[in-house]
Amino acid sequence: MSTILAHQLTQRFGPDLALDAVDLVLDKGEHLAVLGENGAGKTTLLRILATAARPTSGQLELFGLDAMRERRRLRALIGFVAHAPGLYPALSAAENLEFFGSLHGVGRARVAETLELVGLADVANRPAGRLSRGEQQRLAIGRAVLHDPRLLILDEPDASLDSGGADLLARVMHGRSAVLATHDHALANRLCQRTEVLRSGRSLGAGTRLRVVQ
Amino acid sequence: MTRSVEVAFAVARKDLTSEWRTRELVPALGQFVVLALVIANFGFQIDSQNAATIAPGVLWLALVFAGLVAFGRAFAAEREQASLEAMLLTPASPVAIFAGKALAAALLLIACEVVLLPALALLFGTPLNVALVAAVLLATVGMAALGCLFAAMVARVRAREVLLPLLTLPLWIPFIIAGGQAVQVAMGASGSYNQAVALLIDFDILFVVLTSLAARFVLDD
Numbered sequence: 001m002s003t004i005l006a007h008q009l010t011q012r013f014g015p016d017l018a019l020d021a022v023d024l025v026l027d028k029g030e031h032l033a034v035l036g037e038n039g040a041g042k043t044t045l046l047r048i049l050a051t052a053a054r055p056t057s058g059q060l061e062l063f064g065l066d067a068m069r070e071r072r073r074l075r076a077l078i079g080f081v082a083h084a085p086g087l088y089p090a091l092s093a094a095e096n097l098e099f100f101g102s103l104h105g106v107g108r109a110r111v112a113e114t115l116e117l118v119g120l121a122d123v124a125n126r127p128a129g130r131l132s133r134g135e136q137q138r139l140a141i142g143r144a145v146l147h148d149p150r151l152l153i154l155d156e157p158d159a160s161l162d163s164g165g166a167d168l169l170a171r172v173m174h175g176r177s178a179v180l181a182t183h184d185h186a187l188a189n190r191l192c193q194r195t196e197v198l199r200s201g202r203s204l205g206a207g208t209r210l211r212v213v214q
Numbered sequence: 215m216t217r218s219v220e221v222a223f224a225v226a227r228k229d230l231t232s233e234w235r236t237r238e239l240v241p242a243l244g245q246f247v248v249l250a251l252v253i254a255n256f257g258f259q260i261d262s263q264n265a266a267t268i269a270p271g272v273l274w275l276a277l278v279f280a281g282l283v284a285f286g287r288a289f290a291a292e293r294e295q296a297s298l299e300a301m302l303l304t305p306a307s308p309v310a311i312f313a314g315k316a317l318a319a320a321l322l323l324i325a326c327e328v329v330l331l332p333a334l335a336l337l338f339g340t341p342l343n344v345a346l347v348a349a350v351l352l353a354t355v356g357m358a359a360l361g362c363l364f365a366a367m368v369a370r371v372r373a374r375e376v377l378l379p380l381l382t383l384p385l386w387i388p389f390i391i392a393g394g395q396a397v398q399v400a401m402g403a404s405g406s407y408n409q410a411v412a413l414l415i416d417f418d419i420l421f422v423v424l425t426s427l428a429a430r431f432v433l434d435d
Contacts (some may be wrong), residue, residue: 052299071434076305084296088228102224103304103311105217127235143300154295 001064002202003028003151003177004049009058011044013200018044020201025081027176032128033188034181036198042181043083043155045198048088049179050080050153053155062151076104081154085136089129096128097146102131104147118142118155118168133160152178155193159188166190218310224299225314226321229288232380233322239287240322243280244329250276251330255337262339270397273330274390277350278357278383280326286359286378289318291299298369302433311363312347314427319365320358324351332353340401349396349407353389359418360385366432388417 003023003027011019017039019041026032028080034042034077048060051071060067087096097111115121118138123131128139137160157180159167166187169180173191182188188195197204219330233239254272258264292298292315301311333343365383368374394412 040364050303052303072305075303078303080297080303082296086296086300088232088295088297090232091228095231099224099228100300100304103221103301103306105305190398 001028002026002061003063004179005059005061006049006061008056009045009048009060011041011053012205013046018201019048022198022201022203024049024203026179029175029177030180031173031178031180032098033191034179034196034198035183035185035188035195036181038126039101039200040198041201042198044201046080046153046155046179046181047082050078050082051075052080070157072132076147077150079149079152080145081137081144081157083155083159085128087136087139087143090127091123092127093131093135093182094124096139097142100143101146105201106147110148114142114146116191117145117171119164134162134165137161137165139172141168141172150176152176154178154180156181156183158184160208193212218307218313220336221306221310222314222317225311226318229315229318232323233318239284240325243284243322244324246283247276247280247326247330248333250279251333251337260338264339265338265397266401266403267369269334269401270394271342272338273334273350274394276330277323277327277353279384279425280330281323281354281357281361282379282382284317284323284326285358285365285382286374288315289363289365290374293369298433308430309426309432312366312424312433315366316362316425317359319362320354323354323358327351343400344409345395346400349393349400349411349414350397352411352418354392356389356414356418356421358384359422363425363428363432366429385421389414392417423429 001024004024006024008021008023009019010021012078014040022045026104034045036042048055051067056066065076067072067074092110094115096109097114099110115124117140120138121133121136128136131139137157139159157169170191180192253270258268260268302308331342331347334340359381364378369376373379392410392413395405396407396414399405399407
C-alpha cells in the first residue's frame with residue numbers, strides 16, 4: 001500500500017489553473033522533493049496532500065484511505081509545516097506544543113521530547129512571539145512531528161532555518177514518509193530519494209536524485 | 215464526548231491565557247462600555263423617573279457592540295496568525311474547537327459585563343440584582359454561539375468588519391427583545407420576568423444546537 005496515491009489532481013482558483021492533472025505516488029518511508037519556481041503549484045499540491053484543501057478534481061488516497069472522506073482520521077497520521085508558522089505569540093514554546101498536544105491527545109512527556117528534538121529546550125519558556133524567525137520555524141516543525149505522524153509534509157521549511165536546519169530536517173524525516181517542497185536543490189538531493197518538478201501547475205516528471213552541474 | 219470536552223476546554227484556556235497576557239481586548243471593551251454609558255447618561259438627560267425605561271436600551275446597545283468586537287476578534291486573530299488551520303489539521307473535532315472559541319469569547323464578554331453592570335447602576339441609579347445579572351448572562355450564551363459562528367464564517371473574507379454585524383445583528387434581535395424585557399422587569403418595570411427568561415433559555419438551546427451543527431461545515435470546509 002502506497003502512502004500517497006494521487007491521480008489527476010487539479011486545482012482551480014477562479015479562472016486560474018493552479019494544479020493541472022498531477023499524478024503522484026509515494027511509498028512507505030520514501031522522501032520526495034517537490035521542486036519548482038514561485039507559483040509553480042508546490043504549495044497548492046502540498047496543501048491538498050495535507051488535507052488542508054480540497055482539489056477541484058482528481059482522486060487522492062493516503063494510506064489507502066480516501067483523503068476527501070477520511071480527513072479527520074488521516075490528520076492523526078500527517079504532520080504539516082506550512083509557510084506561516086501558525087503559532088500563538090503570547091504562549092511559550094512549551095505551551096504552544098502542549099496546546100497542540102492536547103488537540104492530538106499527546107502527553108507532556110512527548111512535548112519535552114519534541115522540544116529537545118528541534119533544539120528548543122533552552123527557550124521552552126520563552127513566548128513564541130519573542131523567538132527568532134528560525135526558532136519559530138523549529139517550533140512549527142516540532143508541532144508537525146509532535147504526534148509522531150507517519151507522513152510529513154514540509155512546505156519550504158528551510159526558508160528561515162540556520163545552518164543546522166538541514167540536520168534538523170533529516171532528523172524529523174527519518175523513519176517516516178515525507179514530501180518536501182523547496183528551492184534548494186542541494187537540500188533536496190541530500191534529504192530525498194526522488195524529485196518531482198512542477199511548472200505552471202503541471203508536472204514535468206519525476207526523477208531520482210538530482211545531478212548538480214557546476 | 216469526553217475528548218471533545220477536553221479539546222473545548224483546551225481551546226478556551228489557550229484563548230483566555232493569550233488575552234490575560236496581552237490584555238488586548240477586555241480593557242478596551244471595558245473602556246468602550248463605560249464611555250458608551252457616560253455618553254448615554256449625558257445624551258438622554260437621565261433622571262429618577264426615566265432611568266428604568268432608558269437604562270435597559272443603553273445596556274443592550276453597549277453589550278451588542280462590545281459583543282461584535284469580542285466575537286469578531288475570536289477568529290480574526292486566528293486567521294491573522296494562520297493558527298486556525300494548524301488547529302483544524304489535528305484530529306480534534308471542529309465542533310469542539312468552535313465550542314472552545316465560543317466559551318472563551320463568552321467569558322471575555324462576561325468580564326466586560328462585570329464592568330458594565332455596576333457602571334450602569336452607578337450612572338443610571340438602576341438596581342443591580344441577581345435577576346438582572348441572570349438575564350444578561352443567559353442572553354450572553356446564545357449571543358456568543360451565534361456571534362462566534364458568523365465570526366468564523368466571515369474571518370476569511372476581506373470585508374469581515376462590515377459583514378459580521380450585518381449577519382449577526384438580525385439574529386441577535388430575539389435575545390435583545392427577551393433580554394430587554396427581563397432586564398426591564400428586573401429594574402422595576404411591570405411584566406413577566408419568568409416568561410422572558412424562559413424565552414431566553416429556549417433561544418439559548420435552539421441557537422447552541424444549531425450553531426454546533428453548522429460549525430462543522432463552517433470550520434472544516
